[in-house]
Amino acid sequence: MSNKLTYLEFDEAVKRSLELVHATTLTQIVPLLDSLGKVVAQDIICQKNLPSFNNSAMDGFAFNHDDIGKTLNIKRVIYAGDKDEKVQADLKEGECYKIMTGAQVPNDADTIVPIENCIDVTKSSLTLPIDIKKGSNLRLKGEEQTRGNILFKKGEIIDSSHIALLASQGIVMLEVFKDISIAVLSTGDELKEPWQTSNEDEIYNCNSYALVALLKEKGFNATYSGVIPDNLESSKKFISNLKNYDVVITTGGISMGDADFVAQAFLENGLETSFHGVNVKPGRPIMMGNMGKTTVMSLPGNPLTAMVNMHLFAIPVLKKLQGSNCFYHDVIKATNQENFKTKQGRVNVVLGTCENGGFKVTRNNKYGSGMITALYESNALLVTNSDTKNIECNQEVGVIKFNNKLLEKEIDIFN
Numbered sequence: 001m002s003n004k005l006t007y008l009e010f011d012e013a014v015k016r017s018l019e020l021v022h023a024t025t026l027t028q029i030v031p032l033l034d035s036l037g038k039v040v041a042q043d044i045i046c047q048k049n050l051p052s053f054n055n056s057a058m059d060g061f062a063f064n065h066d067d068i069g070k071t072l073n074i075k076r077v078i079y080a081g082d083k084d085e086k087v088q089a090d091l092k093e094g095e096c097y098k099i100m101t102g103a104q105v106p107n108d109a110d111t112i113v114p115i116e117n118c119i120d121v122t123k124s125s126l127t128l129p130i131d132i133k134k135g136s137n138l139r140l141k142g143e144e145q146t147r148g149n150i151l152f153k154k155g156e157i158i159d160s161s162h163i164a165l166l167a168s169q170g171i172v173m174l175e176v177f178k179d180i181s182i183a184v185l186s187t188g189d190e191l192k193e194p195w196q197t198s199n200e201d202e203i204y205n206c207n208s209y210a211l212v213a214l215l216k217e218k219g220f221n222a223t224y225s226g227v228i229p230d231n232l233e234s235s236k237k238f239i240s241n242l243k244n245y246d247v248v249i250t251t252g253g254i255s256m257g258d259a260d261f262v263a264q265a266f267l268e269n270g271l272e273t274s275f276h277g278v279n280v281k282p283g284r285p286i287m288m289g290n291m292g293k294t295t296v297m298s299l300p301g302n303p304l305t306a307m308v309n310m311h312l313f314a315i316p317v318l319k320k321l322q323g324s325n326c327f328y329h330d331v332i333k334a335t336n337q338e339n340f341k342t343k344q345g346r347v348n349v350v351l352g353t354c355e356n357g358g359f360k361v362t363r364n365n366k367y368g369s370g371m372i373t374a375l376y377e378s379n380a381l382l383v384t385n386s387d388t389k390n391i392e393c394n395q396e397v398g399v400i401k402f403n404n405k406l407l408e409k410e411i412d413i414f415n
C-alpha cells in the first residue's frame, strides 16, 4: 500500500498503457469459421478474380449493342453454371441469348437487358428497346477484385464480411494470431462466489464474472483464476503463480486501505509500474505495468469503475497485444438530451444511453462507483476533459458506445 497516489493525466496514462505492449507474434492455423473474431496474421491476397468470369446481373437477354432497337431471335438459353459449348460466342446477325442471373456471358454479347424491359417477348424472339446503355447489367471478370490485390490486411479482426471474402477465394484454413492468455482475479476477504451462500455482511464477487464476460464480448478468452487473499504474504505467493499469463487483470485492493496489498504484492514479484493513479473520475486508483513478460492491469474494486476502466483503458491495450491494427476508441456524434454536471479538474467518464442520434445521461450523472445497475442501464460512455463543468441539453457530444469497433487512428474523445 502506498501512502499517497500521484495522479497521472488521462492522456499520458492512455499513451503509457498502449506503450506497455507489442503485438503478439504467435500464430496458429484455424478453419474458416473458427477464425471469426480472431486477428488475421497475414495479408489476404486475391487468388480468384471477383467475379471470375463475365456474367449477367439480370434474367434477360444478352446481345450486341449494335442491335439496339431491333427485333432479335433467341439463339439459346444460358443458365448459371453452364460452360464450354453452351457459353461459346456464336451469335449471328439479328440474334441474342436468353440469359439467367449469374450465367456466363459469351464474348460476342456486350450488354444485357432485363426481360421485363423488352417488347413483344415470345419463346423465340423479342424487340429491344432503344434506351439501353452499352455494357449495362454485364458484370465483368475481375471488376470487383483482381488476382494479386490485397483483399484485407494483417491485423484486421475477422467478421462475417471477411468470412464472405475468404470463402469466395476457396480459403478454408488461415493464419490468425494465437489467443493471448488472460487471467482475471478478484481481491477481498468479503467476497463470496455466486454459488456460495452469502450473509448480509458478505458480498458476491461480480467483477470477475463481469470482466470475463466483457472480454468474451470483445473476442478474448479469459480465465477466472480466483480471489487474491487480503494479506501481503499470501498475495505475493498467489501472484507468483500467474507469470505464465500474457495478461493479469485484477480488481480491488489498489487504493489506500489497510487491506490494499495488491500493488505491493506485484512489486515484490518484479512489477515495473507504468502508472498507479490517474486523474479520472471514476477509476483513479487504476494501476498498470509489466511483470516480466506479463502485463498487469489492476482495476479498482468498485464494480462500475472496474467495468468502465476495462472499456476505456484495458480493451485497447489487449487489442494491440492481440495483434489488431485498431486500438483507438471510435466516437459517434449525438445530441445530448438532458443537462448534467461533471467534476472540474479531472477527466470524467459519464455513463449514458446512445440511441437514435441522442445521448441520455444515466441517472442525471448521480450514480456511485459501487453501483451495478447503472452500467446495465447504459450502453455508452462520454468522456469530458478536465475543464468541463457541465454538458448542456441539445449540445452535440461525442460518445463511445460499448459495442463500438476500435479504430486504426487516434481521434479526439473529449467533450
Ligand SMILES: Nc1nc2c(c(=O)[nH]1)N[C@H]1C(S)=C(S)[C@@H](COP(=O)(O)OP(=O)(O)OC[C@H]3O[C@@H](n4cnc5c(N)ncnc54)[C@H](O)[C@@H]3O)O[C@H]1N2
Binding pocket: 186, 187, 188, 190, 191, 203, 204, 205, 206, 207, 208, 251, 252, 253, 254, 255, 256, 257, 260, 282, 283, 284, 285, 299, 300, 301, 302, 303, 305, 369, 370
Ligand atoms: N482514502 C482513500 N480511499 C479511497 C480512495 C482514495 O483515493 N483514498 N479511492 C476510492 C476509489 S476512487 C475507489 S474506486 C476505491 C477502489 O479501491 P480498491 O481498488 O482498493 O477496491 P476495494 O477497496 O478492494 O473495493 C472497493 C469496493 O468494491 C467492492 N468489490 C471489490 N471487489 C469486488 C468484486 N470482485 N465484486 C464485487 N464487488 C467488489 C468492495 O467490496 C468495495 O465495496 O477506493 C476508494 N477509497
Ligand code: MOO
Binding pocket: 281, 282, 283, 284, 285, 300, 302, 305, 369, 370
Ligand atoms: O475510481 Mo473510484 O470508482 O472513482 O470511486
